Amino acid sequence: MKKIILSTLVLIALSACKKENTRVNETAPSSDSASVANNPEPEKAAYFNPETSPEKVGQILAQNNDTVYVTNFFATWCGPCMREIPHFKDKMQELKNKPVKFTFISLDDKSEWNGAVKKFAEENNLAAHIVLLDGQKLEPNFFKNNFKQWDGGSIPFTHIRKGDKTDETLGMMSEDMLNSKINSFLK
Numbered sequence: 001m002k003k004i005i006l007s008t009l010v011l012i013a014l015s016a017c018k019k020e021n022t023r024v025n026e027t028a029p030s031s032d033s034a035s036v037a038n039n040p041e042p043e044k045a046a047y048f049n050p051e052t053s054p055e056k057v058g059q060i061l062a063q064n065n066d067t068v069y070v071t072n073f074f075a076t077w078c079g080p081c082m083r084e085i086p087h088f089k090d091k092m093q094e095l096k097n098k099p100v101k102f103t104f105i106s107l108d109d110k111s112e113w114n115g116a117v118k119k120f121a122e123e124n125n126l127a128a129h130i131v132l133l134d135g136q137k138l139e140p141n142f143f144k145n146n147f148k149q150w151d152g153g154s155i156p157f158t159h160i161r162k163g164d165k166t167d168e169t170l171g172m173m174s175e176d177m178l179n180s181k182i183n184s185f186l187k
Helices: 002-016 054-061 079-094 111-125 142-146 175-186
Strands: 022-026 070-075 100-106 132-133 157-162 164-168
Touching: 054 070, 054 132, 054 142, 070 175, 079 100, 079 157, 079 175, 111 132, 157 175, 164 175
Parallel strands: 070 100, 100 132
Antiparallel strands: 022 164, 070 157, 157 164
């Protein structure tokens, strides 16, 4: 019962989709580590249903090497999320031959995965970069264990990591802000 109540609260909080911009930098490495498969070119990728577990999300976020990992949490119903996606797509195209990996984690309700999420993925050629996270499976410590700032209360949320350096941005990013943040990791 406790999990059901917590999951419901997380989904309600995410539906608020607040529009905030704040930033946290950290230098301490995360304790989790795993490898993320290279994403194929999105232009020819077909939509698939790559549901991931909260544990796997933790592993994606904990990458600690010379690649820049840009992880964006979004939902198709979130206006600020949809307005910032073109900036990510432009940056992906610009950096397609650089050691930068983009992952978009959909927080849409599971009932929308084969509808709104699939349509969004196909229309934006992002199918190879989207993973699906079922909010019903989130444990109480998910946010505390993976983020310095984000409590799951609003989206979009972007986590950038290279080695031990991380950056967290809560709220919609402008094109200039996104470029500045990613470029700071490429120096």
